[in-house]
Amino acid sequence: MRIFVTGASGHIASAVIPELICAGHTVVGLARSDSAAAAVRALGAQVHRGELADTSGLAAAAKHADGVIHLAFDHEQQGRGNLQGAVAADLGAIHAIGQALAGSGKPFVGTCATGGLALAGFSGLLTEDVTLPGGPRIDAENAVIALAQQGVRSSVVRLPPAVHHNGRYGFVSGLIGIARSTGVAGYLGDGSNRWPSTDTRDVAVAYRLALELATAGTRFQAVAEEGIPMREIALAIGLRLGVPAVAVTPEDAQHQFGFLTAFVGLDNPASSQMTRDMLGWVPTRPGLLESIGADPALAPGAV
Known part of the structure; x- marks a missing residue:
């Protein structure tokens, strides 16, 4: 498959892109700068120049792909204290990609964080079937999952706070x-x-398996420990x-x-028991x- 990856020059993508390529997929990575583009090419991927705010560009890249993995988030805005702006940009990107994929049955794997649900008030052992109505990053998760109702094979991978x-x-x-x-x-x-x-390389396997195997509207947790x-x-x-x-x-x-x-x-x-059962994911x-x-x-x- 030809896979469009956002956040392609980031830490998670540094393992996801090689994992996809080794499995026989072609990867096109979003890069907003020359240095990011060089990093994406060094991983063996093609480059799509653009940024999250360019929703028409994201939609075009998604439309020409066989699937999408969305890893990007504007941490610079968040670091400047503008979490609301970063969240809005993320939701805009998700909606643009989702509409481009609507009715296609193509896979769209989004990203959330286990810590986001704890910050939003969840306590106890977090499992994949726990959902919350909203929150700064939870809205994005719910938006990706909702695309299952529009003919997108959507899923979300939740990441732990210590991806290493x-x-x-x-x-x-x-x-x-x-x-x-x-x-x-x-x-x-x-x-x-x-x-x-979880080790980043095990996280990468979880993303690949979600892309290849997930049924529409499913949540996974790439948690080893x-x-x-x-x-x-x-x-x-x-x-x-x-x-x-x-x-x-x-x-x-x-x-x-x-x-x-x-x-x-x-x-x-x-x-991550449900993730292991549904995808056959085994962190090593x-x-x-x-x-x-x-x-x-x-x-x-x-x-």
Whole structure:
């Protein structure tokens, strides 16, 4: 199949694109800059120049594809404090791609985050059949799923907060950076709250399987490890960096964690049993703590 991939120069795509190509698919990746285009070509994909705001361009690329994987999100807008603008751009892109695919039966795989449902108020073990009526990223998930009613074989892959490989750790990269700058690896309270994790290469397999096999209107969770206590994550970071792991009180959380304050206390255990059953997905790569412990770039004195 000819697959159009948005966010094609990002971390997730760096594994998704090779996974698709190795499975015999042709990939066309969205790139908004020369550097992004070079990164996409280096992965073996063709380039479609454009950006999320160019909805007509997205629609044209989707129409000429046999399927779409939507990985892009405007994190720059989010980082500038304009989450509403980033969410609106994401929804606009989804609607444009969805309308281009309407009635075709072609696959459209969207992206959401397990942590988004926790931020929106869900508690307990998150499973694939849990849905919420709305939220900043949940609206996008629901929009993709709704396309099943318009003749699109739509599905969503939910990602854990710690997607890790090759020195990148998702939100845990932020915790590593904070530990380096403050000299302590912190965790909130007793650190018993849990974050799920998955190696990026296993995530890529989940996207490919969803593209190839998913029935319309299904949700998947690319989760290899259901939930690692935050204290264990902090201990692993501290051990590798050579700094102490310490408990942080709620009163000191903003000072210690900055932009991650809203996330560090989330208890976000997530299952992938339905995903494994429906897609035959079997993650095989190293776990988060093993990856941190083996990362030479995190050793004391490493630049």
